[in-house]
Amino acid sequence: MSDKPKLAFYWCASCGGCEESVVDLAEDILMVAGAVDIIFWPVAMDFKKNDVEAMEDGSIFAAMINGAIRTSEQEEMARLIRRKSKVVIAYGSCAHMGGIPSLANEFSREQIMEFMYQESPSVVNPEKIRPMLNFKHNSQNVNLPEIRNLVRTLDQVIDVDYYLPGCPPTPKLLKQAVLTLLSGEFPPKGTVLSPDEALCEECPRKESKPSDLSFKHFYRPHEVLLDKTKCLLSQGVVCMGPATRAGCEALCISGNMPCSGCFGPTSRVRDQGAKMLSSLCSNISENDEAGIDGVLDGIPDPVGTFYRYGLAASLLRKKITEDV
Amino acid sequence: MPDKKYEPKIVAFFCNWCTYTAADLAGVSRLKYAPNVKVIRIMCSGRVDPQFILQAFASGADGVLIGGCHPGDCHYSEGNYKMLRRFRLLKRMLHTLGIDDERFRLEWISASEGEKVKIVINDMVEKLKVLGPLSIPKQISVLDEELREITEEHAEPLTGREELSHV
Numbered sequence: 001m002s003d004k005p006k007l008a009f010y011w012c013a014s015c016g017g018c019e020e021s022v023v024d025l026a027e028d029i030l031m032v033a034g035a036v037d038i039i040f041w042p043v044a045m046d047f048k049k050n051d052v053e054a055m056e057d058g059s060i061f062a063a064m065i066n067g068a069i070r071t072s073e074q075e076e077m078a079r080l081i082r083r084k085s086k087v088v089i090a091y092g093s094c095a096h097m098g099g100i101p102s103l104a105n106e107f108s109r110e111q112i113m114e115f116m117y118q119e120s121p122s123v124v125n126p127e128k129i130r131p132m133l134n135f136k137h138n139s140q141n142v143n144l145p146e147i148r149n150l151v152r153t154l155d156q157v158i159d160v161d162y163y164l165p166g167c168p169p170t171p172k173l174l175k176q177a178v179l180t181l182l183s184g185e186f187p188p189k190g191t192v193l194s195p196d197e198a199l200c201e202e203c204p205r206k207e208s209k210p211s212d213l214s215f216k217h218f219y220r221p222h223e224v225l226l227d228k229t230k231c232l233l234s235q236g237v238v239c240m241g242p243a244t245r246a247g248c249e250a251l252c253i254s255g256n257m258p259c260s261g262c263f264g265p266t267s268r269v270r271d272q273g274a275k276m277l278s279s280l281c282s283n284i285s286e287n288d289e290a291g292i293d294g295v296l297d298g299i300p301d302p303v304g305t306f307y308r309y310g311l312a313a314s315l316l317r318k319k320i321t322e323d324v
Numbered sequence: 325m326p327d328k329k330y331e332p333k334i335v336a337f338f339c340n341w342c343t344y345t346a347a348d349l350a351g352v353s354r355l356k357y358a359p360n361v362k363v364i365r366i367m368c369s370g371r372v373d374p375q376f377i378l379q380a381f382a383s384g385a386d387g388v389l390i391g392g393c394h395p396g397d398c399h400y401s402e403g404n405y406k407m408l409r410r411f412r413l414l415k416r417m418l419h420t421l422g423i424d425d426e427r428f429r430l431e432w433i434s435a436s437e438g439e440k441v442k443i444v445i446n447d448m449v450e451k452l453k454v455l456g457p458l459s460i461p462k463q464i465s466v467l468d469e470e471l472r473e474i475t476e477e478h479a480e481p482l483t484g485r486e487e488l489s490h491v
């Protein structure tokens with residue numbers, strides 16, 4: 001094998017969109033492929049765990065791991081790849097902050113299993129059979145990975161060097177990240193590889209964002225006809241732009257949809273949801289409880305709205321069960 | 325069965341101009357209130373970032389109490405209304421996330437209402453005693469035990485990697 005830097009991609013609890021975003025590099029993928037050797041990429045190339053185990057520790061230059069961590073197998077693979085890699089990048093919202101899969105942290109593992117294997121309307125399972133972790137088949141031991149109690153971010157399981165945010169990250173950011181790493185100029189550990197300012201700063205509708213917002217109603221995008229030119233917050237739609245990191249170049253806003261926060265917070269914010277809640281609520285026009293609650297009725301699911309991509313990375317991380 | 329010896333931990337954010345002064349007054353007047361509260365003085369209830377509240381719970385508080393000036397009396401005119409608006413949504417969100425309503429409380433207490441400080445704190449302590457400990461850090465560390473299961477030789481140890489060196 002050549003002595004070009006070795007690159008690995010791996011996926012955990014994710015939808016496949018992050019893999020797609022690598023392919024979306026289009027002709028630039030040739031640039032990447034010319035500069036590095038991709039030595040592990042299960043979605044596209046035939047390599048096995050053994051092949052990775054056989055590599056020397058630290059011999060992979062950079063590994064991009066996407067997806068949240070939900071199973072024992074994902075933990076094991078993430079730790080194996082960590083050992084073999086010089087740089088590990090949490091790729092995409094799920095690895096970065098838990099992503100949409102981490103909304104499952106609103107439920108216990110038992111609640112999820114009960115629904116999936118018993119109560120779901122599409123399931124017929126009178127014997128209440130559940131998957132077993134181990135069983136014997138033709139005198140062979142067969143093992144399944146365990147579903148863990150929590151959905152975790154990648155950095156709650158292994159040490160992470162950098163983060164590429166987004167659901168999924170844009171090809172432009174991926175290309176920049178690869179070029180940065182190849183240049184040998186490593187940014188400080190823990191850097192999120194996207195501009196450290198609010199999305200509003202790069203939003204084409206920024207000029208129409210009022211400095212004194214005052215909310216009388218909140219609307220969900222399907223409830224109103226949205227003006228294609230005006231700031232969405234000024235139209236009463238929850239746009240996470242003020243609490244979200246820039247870097248996507250306001251993709252959703254270009255499609256006349258509000259930002260739902262996939263790039264996570266800037267470095268000055270610890271908890272993206274709390275920050276957004278704070279700034280939205282401060283600008284409600286009412287002063288008494290009943291009036292305030294009336295306006296807030298327009299946000300029926302605050303957890304799903306403010307932590308859509310990051311419940312696992314939030315300060316509370318999960319629904320608290322008071323009986324542990 | 326709640327533990328008899330259990331003493332709830334409350335983090336209180338008190339506005340400098342009203343509730344903090346009232347708590348002082350309660351002290352000077354020797355009004356006895358339960359010693360379970362860690363008071364943090366802030367310049368206005370409007371300065372309480374919801375992140376502070378979540379951080380308090382995440383660090384092991386059993387309850388969070390916020391004290392501000394009565395409506396119309398805020399020194400910065402709108403601060404207490406801002407807090408009230410955040411409080412209404414945050415309370416609903418905390419409820420969804422399994423944190424009982426009694427654990428999060430907002431009270432308007434003016435500088436002269438030392439007695440009210442005592443009543444509110446004692447009442448909150450009683451209610452939290454009935455609920456028992458919240459112990460979020462302990463809950464997370466119990467769940468994180470499962471991370472120790474994988475011990476195979478290729479697995480990276482869970483902690484202790486060094487900073488990347490710049491080339």
Ligand code: SF4
Pocket residue numbers: 199200201203204205206209230231232233234239240241242250253258259
């Ligand atoms: S709130 Fe949304 S629409 Fe308004 S400026 Fe910010 S990103 Fe753009």
Ligand code: SF4
Pocket residue numbers: 166167199244245248249250251252253258259260261262263264
């Ligand atoms: S606008 Fe918001 S949700 Fe849409 S891609 Fe950008 S950061 Fe993600």
Ligand code: FES
Pocket residue numbers: 339340341342367368369370392393397398399400401403404
């Ligand atoms: S100054 Fe007391 S609540 Fe604002």
